[in-house]
Amino acid sequence: MRFLIKTLIWGVVVLALLCVAAPYGVGWLVAARFDRVVAHLSVPGYLQVVSRDFDRGWFVSRATVVLRPSGPLCRTRPCPVITLDSRIDHGPLAWGAADASLVPVLAVVTTHADLTSLWPRYVFSPAPDPLTITSRIRLNSRGQAWLRLDGASFDVSRQHPVAHVKTAAVTGALQSGLLARRIDGLRLDWPSFSLVRQSGGHLAWRNVHFRAQSAAGGALANRHFSADSITLDNGSGHATRLTHVDLTMRRPQPKTTAVALNIEKLVLPDNSQGTFILEARQRGMNPLAWATLPGRWSALGGRPGGALNAPKLYRDIVPELLPGGSRIQIDRFELAMRDGAIRARGHIQAPPHYRRTDTAVGLLSQLQGRLRLSLPRPILRRLTAYMLGVADTGDPQAAIDARIDAGVRELVARDLIAPVDDGKRYRIQIVLEDGRMRINGRDRPGWKVLVDQLQAAAQGL
Structure with a gap:
């Protein structure tokens, strides 16, 4: 009996020591790995860690990390920052965590981030709730996190109303490797979002997964x-x-x-309505550069604003989209519209190192590629009309049609295009190699002039 009592007493003592000492050890371990984990949040050229702070406690630690978008993700100066405030409840039981359970864990991390801080010049009324991420790090240092951004309806203003935003709750889950240094799986569900600008315009989506x-x-x-x-x-x-x-x-x-x-x-x-299909593969490209392309394209004025003629496009943006040595292969491209389908296939490869250039011709001279393109006659006629500058001349339609038909016949005579399907469609094959271009099997010494013409035509389409 006395042996049993001693065993129980020692068991209670050991358990008490574990409950007291283990959380301290967990805090020491998390503090030792903190800088290494935070370093993985940095994305060179796009996201930088401005500051970090870790306040180690016995049962609960607190951490603050400040991030700043940079490069193409920063549209205003100074760049805004976003702060991640985390509460870290130490295991093995983490009693103080909001979702505490009897399952032993290394730690439970609850992180809050106010996303509105990314737009410091705007006022949000009422202010939406912060993004909340709750992470459970298991004893083997692997973790699982749950993300939630509550649904909200709010106005955005500056000196005057700017937009109204309405969003459903966003939920997600994430599986991570050792101490969140690697992400093994991610899920995100966004049932609806709507942004209506006061000056007109609408951005919306439904059931995004x-x-x-x-x-x-x-x-x-x-x-x-x-x-x-x-x-x-x-x-x-x-x-x-x-x-x-x-x-x-x-x-x-x-x-x-x-x-x-x-x-x-x-x-x-x-x-105009249609369907779109793309099957392709790439090697060596930077996905983040492509993610920021819509904003950078708009900043250049878009197609109607002359983005295709902007030196920055060829000097900075395209070399980032296609880094040295990268390759894109298009196995299937099909845009099917009322007038027919535009179809294409081919590949393009960037040089190991770019020479600085401000023009489309200078950039194309450095690429290696092959393109096979076919398009319906109505679309070819539209392109020809803009190349000839007859689309908005005010001439009688019969005279315009005659000039367009003559332009198409000239393209065929010069073997720049080839009719197929009894003239319902036209085909073109382009090969770029060592600064030279072959079109439909023939060398084209004057291809640079042709590129300039196509650039001018594309702006008006």
Whole structure:
């Protein structure tokens, strides 16, 4: 009996020591790994860690990390910052955590981030709740996190009202490797979002879902994105609407990504409708550069504003999209519209090192590639009309049609295009190699002039 009592007493003492000493040890371990984990938040050229602070306690520690977007993610100066405030409840029981349970853990981390701080010049009324991420780090140092951003309806203003935002709750989950140094899986669900600008314009989507799983090497290489609808309306009668969007990205081999994009219904700003299919693969490209392309393209004025003629496009942006040695291969491109389908396939490869250039011709001279393109006659006629400058001359339609038909015949005579399907479609094959261009099998010494003409025509399409 006395032996049993002693055993129970010693058991209680050991358990008490564990409950007291173990949390202290966990705090020491997390503090020792803190700087290494925070370093993984930095993305050179896009996101930098401004400051970090870790206040180690016995049972609870607190951490603050300040991040600042940089490069193309920073549209205003000075760049805004976002602060991650974390409460770290030490294991093995983490009694003080909001979702405490009897399952032993290394730590439970609750992080809050006020996303409105990314737009410091604007006022949000009422202020939306912060983003909350709750992470449970298991005893083997692997973790799982749950993300939530509550639904909200609020106005955005500066000196005057700017926009109204309405969003459903955003939820997500994340599986991580050792002490969150690697992400193994990610899920994000966003049922609805709507931003209506006071001056006109609408950005919205419904039922957006994103899934990602790690591949060999630990990167989130296998990803799937879907949306029931996406609306991009600038408020000036130019809206793009996408319905039933399905995008899959996977890694068939190291440093290579295969992409499959299907848009069941596409409505362009001129109200033309169609479908879109893309099957392609890339090697050596920077996904973050492509993610920031829409904003940088808009900053250059877009196609109508002359972005295709902007020196910055060829000097800075394209070399970032296609870094030295990278390659894009298009296995299938199809944009099917009322007038027919534009189809293309081919590949393009960047040089190991770029020479500085401010023009499309200077950039194309450095690329190696092959393109096979076919398009329906109505679209070719539109392109020819802009190349000839007869689209808005005010001449009688019969005279305009005659000049367009003559222009098409000249392109055929020069073997720049080849009719197929009894003239219903036209085909062109382009090969870029060592600064030279071959079109439909013939060397074209004057291809640089042709590129300048196509640039001018594309701005008015």
